[in-house]
Amino acid sequence: MSDGRDDRVGRERFRPPEHPNDHFLLTTVVGSYPKPAWLTDVRERHEADGTAVNDDEWSEALDDASRLIIGEHERAGLDVVCDGEMRREEMVEFFAERITGYEFKGPVKVWGHSYFDKPSVVSEVAYDDPWLLEEFEFSADVAQRPVKVPITGPYTLATWSFNEVYDDAAALAYALADLINEEIRHLVEAGARYIQIDEPALATTPDDYDVVGECLERIVAGLPDDVRLCLHVCYGDYGEIYPEINDYPIDEFDVELANGDYEQIDVFADGDFEPDLALGVVDAHTPDVEPVAEIEANIREGLHVVPPEKLTVSPDCGLKILPREAAYAKLENMARAARNVETDLDSGAIDAAALRAGRE
Numbered sequence: 001m002s003d004g005r006d007d008r009v010g011r012e013r014f015r016p017p018e019h020p021n022d023h024f025l026l027t028t029v030v031g032s033y034p035k036p037a038w039l040t041d042v043r044e045r046h047e048a049d050g051t052a053v054n055d056d057e058w059s060e061a062l063d064d065a066s067r068l069i070i071g072e073h074e075r076a077g078l079d080v081v082c083d084g085e086m087r088r089e090e091m092v093e094f095f096a097e098r099i100t101g102y103e104f105k106g107p108v109k110v111w112g113h114s115y116f117d118k119p120s121v122v123s124e125v126a127y128d129d130p131w132l133l134e135e136f137e138f139s140a141d142v143a144q145r146p147v148k149v150p151i152t153g154p155y156t157l158a159t160w161s162f163n164e165v166y167d168d169a170a171a172l173a174y175a176l177a178d179l180i181n182e183e184i185r186h187l188v189e190a191g192a193r194y195i196q197i198d199e200p201a202l203a204t205t206p207d208d209y210d211v212v213g214e215c216l217e218r219i220v221a222g223l224p225d226d227v228r229l230c231l232h233v234c235y236g237d238y239g240e241i242y243p244e245i246n247d248y249p250i251d252e253f254d255v256e257l258a259n260g261d262y263e264q265i266d267v268f269a270d271g272d273f274e275p276d277l278a279l280g281v282v283d284a285h286t287p288d289v290e291p292v293a294e295i296e297a298n299i300r301e302g303l304h305v306v307p308p309e310k311l312t313v314s315p316d317c318g319l320k321i322l323p324r325e326a327a328y329a330k331l332e333n334m335a336r337a338a339r340n341v342e343t344d345l346d347s348g349a350i351d352a353a354a355l356r357a358g359r360e
Ligand SMILES: [Zn+2]
Pocket: 030, 200, 232, 233, 234, 235, 256, 316, 317, 318
Protein backbone atom coordinates (compact mmCIF):
# COMPACT_ATOMS: atom_id res chain seq x y z
CA MET A 1 0.00 0.00 0.00
CA SER A 2 1.98 2.84 -1.34
CA ASP A 3 -0.15 5.78 -0.30
CA GLY A 4 -0.26 5.33 3.45
CA ARG A 5 -3.53 3.40 3.71
CA ASP A 6 -1.67 0.92 5.88
CA ASP A 7 -4.35 0.29 8.45
CA ARG A 8 -6.98 -2.01 7.06
CA VAL A 9 -10.30 -0.50 7.92
CA GLY A 10 -11.87 -2.47 10.70
CA ARG A 11 -15.25 -4.02 10.19
CA GLU A 12 -16.20 -3.39 13.81
CA ARG A 13 -17.80 -0.07 12.93
CA PHE A 14 -20.33 -2.06 10.86
CA ARG A 15 -21.25 -4.50 13.66
CA PRO A 16 -24.87 -3.84 14.66
CA PRO A 17 -25.33 -3.01 18.38
CA GLU A 18 -27.66 -6.00 18.81
CA HIS A 19 -25.30 -8.50 17.14
CA PRO A 20 -25.74 -11.80 19.01
CA ASN A 21 -22.29 -13.43 18.62
CA ASP A 22 -18.66 -12.65 19.50
CA HIS A 23 -17.58 -13.48 15.97
CA PHE A 24 -18.80 -11.14 13.28
CA LEU A 25 -19.00 -12.16 9.63
CA LEU A 26 -20.14 -8.95 7.98
CA THR A 27 -23.11 -9.64 5.69
CA THR A 28 -23.93 -7.39 2.76
CA VAL A 29 -24.96 -7.28 -0.91
CA VAL A 30 -22.91 -6.58 -4.02
CA GLY A 31 -25.40 -3.93 -5.15
CA SER A 32 -28.17 -4.42 -7.67
CA TYR A 33 -31.49 -5.99 -6.69
CA PRO A 34 -34.70 -6.80 -8.61
CA LYS A 35 -36.85 -3.74 -9.15
CA PRO A 36 -40.49 -3.79 -8.05
CA ALA A 37 -42.68 -4.44 -11.13
CA TRP A 38 -44.53 -1.19 -10.56
CA LEU A 39 -41.31 0.83 -10.80
CA THR A 40 -40.68 -0.42 -14.34
CA ASP A 41 -44.26 0.42 -15.20
CA VAL A 42 -43.95 3.95 -13.79
CA ARG A 43 -40.64 4.48 -15.62
CA GLU A 44 -42.17 3.51 -18.95
CA ARG A 45 -45.05 5.89 -18.37
CA HIS A 46 -42.61 8.63 -17.33
CA GLU A 47 -40.52 8.14 -20.49
CA ALA A 48 -43.52 7.98 -22.84
CA ASP A 49 -44.40 10.99 -24.97
CA GLY A 50 -47.13 13.23 -23.56
CA THR A 51 -46.04 11.79 -20.26
CA ALA A 52 -48.63 10.53 -17.81
CA VAL A 53 -46.05 10.61 -15.01
CA ASN A 54 -44.28 13.90 -14.37
CA ASP A 55 -40.74 14.36 -13.01
CA ASP A 56 -41.89 14.90 -9.43
CA GLU A 57 -43.95 11.72 -9.47
CA TRP A 58 -41.07 9.76 -10.99
CA SER A 59 -38.72 11.06 -8.34
CA GLU A 60 -41.20 10.05 -5.65
CA ALA A 61 -41.44 6.57 -7.16
CA LEU A 62 -37.63 6.21 -7.05
CA ASP A 63 -37.60 7.29 -3.41
CA ASP A 64 -40.37 4.82 -2.58
CA ALA A 65 -38.58 1.96 -4.33
CA SER A 66 -35.30 2.76 -2.58
CA ARG A 67 -37.02 2.90 0.80
CA LEU A 68 -38.71 -0.43 0.07
CA ILE A 69 -35.53 -2.29 -0.93
CA ILE A 70 -33.44 -0.91 1.93
CA GLY A 71 -36.18 -2.14 4.26
CA GLU A 72 -36.12 -5.51 2.52
CA HIS A 73 -32.34 -5.80 3.02
CA GLU A 74 -32.72 -4.92 6.70
CA ARG A 75 -35.58 -7.38 7.17
CA ALA A 76 -33.40 -10.10 5.61
CA GLY A 77 -30.90 -9.40 8.40
CA LEU A 78 -28.02 -7.81 6.47
CA ASP A 79 -25.46 -5.77 8.43
CA VAL A 80 -24.68 -3.35 5.60
CA VAL A 81 -27.39 -2.46 3.11
CA CYS A 82 -27.90 -0.64 -0.18
CA ASP A 83 -30.88 0.63 -2.17
CA GLY A 84 -30.46 -2.15 -4.72
CA GLU A 85 -29.49 0.45 -7.35
CA MET A 86 -33.14 1.40 -7.85
CA ARG A 87 -32.08 4.68 -9.49
CA ARG A 88 -29.74 3.00 -11.97
CA GLU A 89 -30.80 1.15 -15.12
CA GLU A 90 -27.42 0.07 -16.45
CA MET A 91 -23.97 0.16 -14.85
CA VAL A 92 -22.11 2.11 -17.58
CA GLU A 93 -24.91 4.29 -18.96
CA PHE A 94 -25.82 5.64 -15.53
CA PHE A 95 -22.34 7.09 -15.03
CA ALA A 96 -21.82 8.12 -18.68
CA GLU A 97 -24.97 10.23 -18.44
CA ARG A 98 -23.41 12.13 -15.53
CA ILE A 99 -19.82 12.54 -16.74
CA THR A 100 -18.96 15.53 -18.93
CA GLY A 101 -17.27 14.33 -22.13
CA TYR A 102 -19.64 11.43 -22.81
CA GLU A 103 -22.23 11.32 -25.56
CA PHE A 104 -24.75 8.70 -26.62
CA LYS A 105 -24.86 7.98 -30.33
CA GLY A 106 -27.45 5.25 -30.36
CA PRO A 107 -27.60 1.56 -29.46
CA VAL A 108 -25.11 -1.00 -30.76
CA LYS A 109 -25.73 -4.71 -31.13
CA VAL A 110 -23.83 -6.64 -28.45
CA TRP A 111 -24.92 -10.23 -28.79
CA GLY A 112 -27.77 -12.00 -30.51
CA HIS A 113 -30.61 -9.54 -30.58
CA SER A 114 -29.46 -7.56 -27.56
CA TYR A 115 -28.67 -3.89 -27.89
CA PHE A 116 -26.58 -1.75 -25.58
CA ASP A 117 -26.54 2.03 -25.67
CA LYS A 118 -22.75 2.09 -25.67
CA PRO A 119 -21.62 5.63 -24.85
CA SER A 120 -18.80 7.47 -26.62
CA VAL A 121 -16.16 9.70 -25.07
CA VAL A 122 -16.07 12.68 -27.42
CA SER A 123 -14.11 15.21 -25.33
CA GLU A 124 -11.91 15.11 -22.23
CA VAL A 125 -13.89 13.70 -19.32
CA ALA A 126 -14.61 16.10 -16.49
CA TYR A 127 -16.45 16.23 -13.18
CA ASP A 128 -19.49 18.44 -12.97
CA ASP A 129 -22.26 17.71 -10.42
CA PRO A 130 -21.97 14.79 -7.97
CA TRP A 131 -23.28 11.51 -9.40
CA LEU A 132 -24.38 9.58 -6.33
CA LEU A 133 -24.64 12.08 -3.53
CA GLU A 134 -28.43 12.30 -3.51
CA GLU A 135 -28.73 8.53 -3.76
CA PHE A 136 -26.39 8.07 -0.80
CA GLU A 137 -27.90 10.81 1.34
CA PHE A 138 -31.40 9.45 0.81
CA SER A 139 -30.29 5.87 1.58
CA ALA A 140 -28.31 6.84 4.66
CA ASP A 141 -31.25 8.84 5.95
CA VAL A 142 -33.74 5.99 5.46
CA ALA A 143 -31.53 3.09 6.55
CA GLN A 144 -31.12 1.87 10.12
CA ARG A 145 -27.92 0.08 9.07
CA PRO A 146 -24.76 1.41 7.40
CA VAL A 147 -24.99 1.85 3.62
CA LYS A 148 -22.49 0.64 1.03
CA VAL A 149 -22.02 2.63 -2.18
CA PRO A 150 -21.23 0.61 -5.34
CA ILE A 151 -19.52 2.54 -8.16
CA THR A 152 -18.77 1.19 -11.61
CA GLY A 153 -14.98 1.13 -11.87
CA PRO A 154 -12.98 3.34 -14.25
CA TYR A 155 -11.49 0.40 -16.12
CA THR A 156 -14.94 -1.00 -16.89
CA LEU A 157 -16.32 2.44 -17.78
CA ALA A 158 -13.37 2.95 -20.14
CA THR A 159 -13.36 -0.44 -21.86
CA TRP A 160 -17.13 -0.57 -22.30
CA SER A 161 -17.22 2.85 -24.02
CA PHE A 162 -16.14 4.09 -27.44
CA ASN A 163 -13.03 6.22 -26.98
CA GLU A 164 -12.58 8.98 -29.55
CA VAL A 165 -10.22 11.15 -27.50
CA TYR A 166 -7.64 9.32 -25.38
CA ASP A 167 -4.66 7.38 -26.72
CA ASP A 168 -5.91 4.14 -25.28
CA ALA A 169 -8.38 2.66 -22.79
CA ALA A 170 -5.80 2.91 -19.99
CA ALA A 171 -5.41 6.67 -20.44
CA LEU A 172 -9.18 7.07 -20.37
CA ALA A 173 -9.44 4.81 -17.31
CA TYR A 174 -6.88 6.94 -15.41
CA ALA A 175 -8.78 10.13 -16.21
CA LEU A 176 -12.01 8.49 -15.02
CA ALA A 177 -10.30 7.21 -11.86
CA ASP A 178 -9.43 10.81 -10.94
CA LEU A 179 -13.12 11.74 -11.31
CA ILE A 180 -14.16 8.80 -9.15
CA ASN A 181 -11.73 9.98 -6.49
CA GLU A 182 -13.48 13.35 -6.57
CA GLU A 183 -16.89 11.70 -6.32
CA ILE A 184 -15.82 9.57 -3.36
CA ARG A 185 -14.54 12.68 -1.55
CA HIS A 186 -18.07 14.12 -1.75
CA LEU A 187 -19.58 10.85 -0.55
CA VAL A 188 -17.13 10.63 2.35
CA GLU A 189 -17.93 14.19 3.34
CA ALA A 190 -21.59 13.15 3.43
CA GLY A 191 -20.73 10.25 5.74
CA ALA A 192 -20.10 7.28 3.42
CA ARG A 193 -17.54 4.84 4.84
CA TYR A 194 -17.96 1.77 2.62
CA ILE A 195 -17.29 2.14 -1.09
CA GLN A 196 -17.26 -0.68 -3.62
CA ILE A 197 -15.60 -0.41 -7.02
CA ASP A 198 -17.12 -2.81 -9.57
CA GLU A 199 -14.73 -3.98 -12.26
CA PRO A 200 -16.46 -6.79 -14.20
CA ALA A 201 -14.33 -5.94 -17.26
CA LEU A 202 -11.21 -7.14 -15.44
CA ALA A 203 -12.66 -10.66 -15.42
CA THR A 204 -12.48 -10.82 -19.22
CA THR A 205 -9.13 -9.00 -19.69
CA PRO A 206 -7.08 -10.02 -16.64
CA ASP A 207 -3.81 -8.99 -18.33
CA ASP A 208 -4.77 -5.41 -17.51
CA TYR A 209 -4.53 -5.97 -13.76
CA ASP A 210 -1.78 -3.33 -13.60
CA VAL A 211 -4.08 -0.75 -15.24
CA VAL A 212 -6.71 -1.49 -12.60
CA GLY A 213 -4.04 -1.25 -9.89
CA GLU A 214 -3.02 2.23 -11.08
CA CYS A 215 -6.71 3.25 -11.23
CA LEU A 216 -7.18 2.14 -7.62
CA GLU A 217 -4.13 4.12 -6.49
CA ARG A 218 -5.74 7.20 -8.02
CA ILE A 219 -9.13 6.37 -6.50
CA VAL A 220 -7.80 6.16 -2.92
CA ALA A 221 -5.46 9.15 -3.18
CA GLY A 222 -6.04 11.42 -0.19
CA LEU A 223 -8.99 9.45 1.21
CA PRO A 224 -9.19 9.09 4.99
CA ASP A 225 -8.04 5.72 6.35
CA ASP A 226 -11.43 4.94 7.84
CA VAL A 227 -13.05 4.59 4.43
CA ARG A 228 -13.48 0.93 3.58
CA LEU A 229 -12.73 0.27 -0.09
CA CYS A 230 -13.92 -2.94 -1.68
CA LEU A 231 -13.16 -4.20 -5.19
CA HIS A 232 -15.70 -6.53 -6.81
CA VAL A 233 -14.65 -8.64 -9.79
CA CYS A 234 -17.19 -11.04 -11.30
CA TYR A 235 -16.49 -14.63 -12.24
CA GLY A 236 -13.34 -15.13 -14.29
CA ASP A 237 -9.98 -16.86 -14.01
CA TYR A 238 -8.89 -15.41 -10.68
CA GLY A 239 -5.54 -17.16 -11.02
CA GLU A 240 -4.72 -14.52 -13.66
CA ILE A 241 -5.05 -11.64 -11.17
CA TYR A 242 -3.95 -13.32 -7.95
CA PRO A 243 -1.55 -12.76 -6.16
CA GLU A 244 -1.26 -9.41 -8.01
CA ILE A 245 -4.36 -8.07 -6.25
CA ASN A 246 -2.46 -8.32 -2.95
CA ASP A 247 -0.68 -5.13 -4.04
CA TYR A 248 -3.90 -3.21 -4.66
CA PRO A 249 -4.71 -0.45 -2.15
CA ILE A 250 -8.00 -2.08 -1.16
CA ASP A 251 -9.47 -3.23 2.13
CA GLU A 252 -11.61 -6.00 0.68
CA PHE A 253 -11.77 -8.13 -2.47
CA ASP A 254 -15.23 -9.43 -3.41
CA VAL A 255 -15.41 -12.55 -5.57
CA GLU A 256 -17.99 -14.69 -7.32
CA LEU A 257 -17.28 -18.32 -6.44
CA ALA A 258 -20.59 -19.99 -5.53
CA ASN A 259 -21.45 -20.11 -9.23
CA GLY A 260 -18.34 -22.22 -9.90
CA ASP A 261 -18.80 -24.44 -6.83
CA TYR A 262 -15.60 -23.03 -5.25
CA GLU A 263 -13.36 -24.80 -7.74
CA GLN A 264 -11.16 -21.68 -7.71
CA ILE A 265 -10.99 -21.16 -3.95
CA ASP A 266 -7.54 -22.80 -3.87
CA VAL A 267 -6.21 -19.95 -6.02
CA PHE A 268 -6.38 -17.77 -2.89
CA ALA A 269 -5.42 -20.35 -0.28
CA ASP A 270 -1.66 -19.68 -0.21
CA GLY A 271 -1.82 -18.18 3.27
CA ASP A 272 -0.84 -14.74 2.00
CA PHE A 273 -4.24 -13.36 0.98
CA GLU A 274 -3.83 -9.71 1.85
CA PRO A 275 -7.21 -7.88 1.86
CA ASP A 276 -10.37 -9.01 3.58
CA LEU A 277 -12.22 -11.60 1.50
CA ALA A 278 -15.82 -10.85 0.57
CA LEU A 279 -17.05 -14.25 -0.52
CA GLY A 280 -20.01 -14.90 -2.79
CA VAL A 281 -22.03 -17.59 -1.02
CA VAL A 282 -25.27 -17.60 -3.03
CA ASP A 283 -25.53 -17.85 -6.82
CA ALA A 284 -26.76 -14.69 -8.56
CA HIS A 285 -27.69 -16.53 -11.76
CA THR A 286 -30.12 -19.21 -10.56
CA PRO A 287 -33.42 -18.59 -8.79
CA ASP A 288 -33.00 -21.84 -6.83
CA VAL A 289 -32.71 -20.74 -3.22
CA GLU A 290 -29.77 -22.36 -1.47
CA PRO A 291 -30.71 -23.93 1.87
CA VAL A 292 -29.09 -22.48 5.00
CA ALA A 293 -26.88 -25.56 5.53
CA GLU A 294 -25.49 -25.30 1.99
CA ILE A 295 -24.65 -21.61 2.51
CA GLU A 296 -22.94 -22.47 5.80
CA ALA A 297 -20.72 -24.92 3.90
CA ASN A 298 -19.98 -22.17 1.36
CA ILE A 299 -18.98 -19.77 4.14
CA ARG A 300 -16.62 -22.40 5.54
CA GLU A 301 -14.87 -22.43 2.11
CA GLY A 302 -13.88 -18.82 2.80
CA LEU A 303 -12.39 -19.81 6.16
CA HIS A 304 -9.81 -21.84 4.23
CA VAL A 305 -8.47 -18.53 2.91
CA VAL A 306 -8.87 -15.95 5.68
CA PRO A 307 -9.59 -15.93 9.42
CA PRO A 308 -13.18 -15.06 10.46
CA GLU A 309 -12.27 -11.45 11.26
CA LYS A 310 -11.34 -10.99 7.58
CA LEU A 311 -14.35 -12.75 6.05
CA THR A 312 -17.31 -10.85 4.59
CA VAL A 313 -20.36 -12.72 3.33
CA SER A 314 -22.24 -11.59 0.21
CA PRO A 315 -24.05 -12.93 -2.83
CA ASP A 316 -21.87 -13.72 -5.87
CA CYS A 317 -22.93 -10.59 -7.71
CA GLY A 318 -25.83 -8.17 -8.04
CA LEU A 319 -29.14 -10.01 -7.81
CA LYS A 320 -31.13 -7.90 -10.26
CA ILE A 321 -31.92 -10.65 -12.78
CA LEU A 322 -33.59 -12.88 -10.17
CA PRO A 323 -37.27 -12.98 -9.25
CA ARG A 324 -37.61 -10.69 -6.25
CA GLU A 325 -38.87 -13.35 -3.85
CA ALA A 326 -35.89 -15.58 -4.75
CA ALA A 327 -33.47 -12.68 -4.17
CA TYR A 328 -35.03 -12.00 -0.78
CA ALA A 329 -35.04 -15.68 0.26
CA LYS A 330 -31.36 -16.00 -0.67
CA LEU A 331 -30.45 -12.96 1.44
CA GLU A 332 -32.49 -14.19 4.38
CA ASN A 333 -30.87 -17.65 4.26
CA MET A 334 -27.46 -16.06 3.80
CA ALA A 335 -27.83 -13.89 6.91
CA ARG A 336 -29.08 -16.86 8.93
CA ALA A 337 -26.19 -19.04 7.71
CA ALA A 338 -23.65 -16.37 8.68
CA ARG A 339 -25.10 -16.14 12.19
CA ASN A 340 -25.02 -19.96 12.50
CA VAL A 341 -21.36 -20.10 11.45
CA GLU A 342 -20.56 -17.35 13.97
CA THR A 343 -22.24 -19.41 16.69
CA ASP A 344 -20.13 -22.44 15.71
CA LEU A 345 -16.98 -20.32 15.73
CA ASP A 346 -17.88 -18.95 19.17
CA SER A 347 -18.44 -22.43 20.57
CA GLY A 348 -15.40 -23.95 18.90
CA ALA A 349 -17.52 -26.34 16.81
CA ILE A 350 -15.72 -24.79 13.84
CA ASP A 351 -11.94 -24.58 14.23
CA ALA A 352 -11.02 -21.72 11.91
CA ALA A 353 -7.27 -22.20 12.35
CA ALA A 354 -7.55 -25.84 11.34
CA LEU A 355 -9.61 -24.93 8.26
CA ARG A 356 -7.01 -22.38 7.24
CA ALA A 357 -4.19 -24.87 7.72
CA GLY A 358 -6.08 -27.31 5.50
CA ARG A 359 -6.50 -29.82 8.31
CA GLU A 360 -10.29 -30.01 7.88
ZN1 LIG B 1 -20.35 -9.18 -10.34
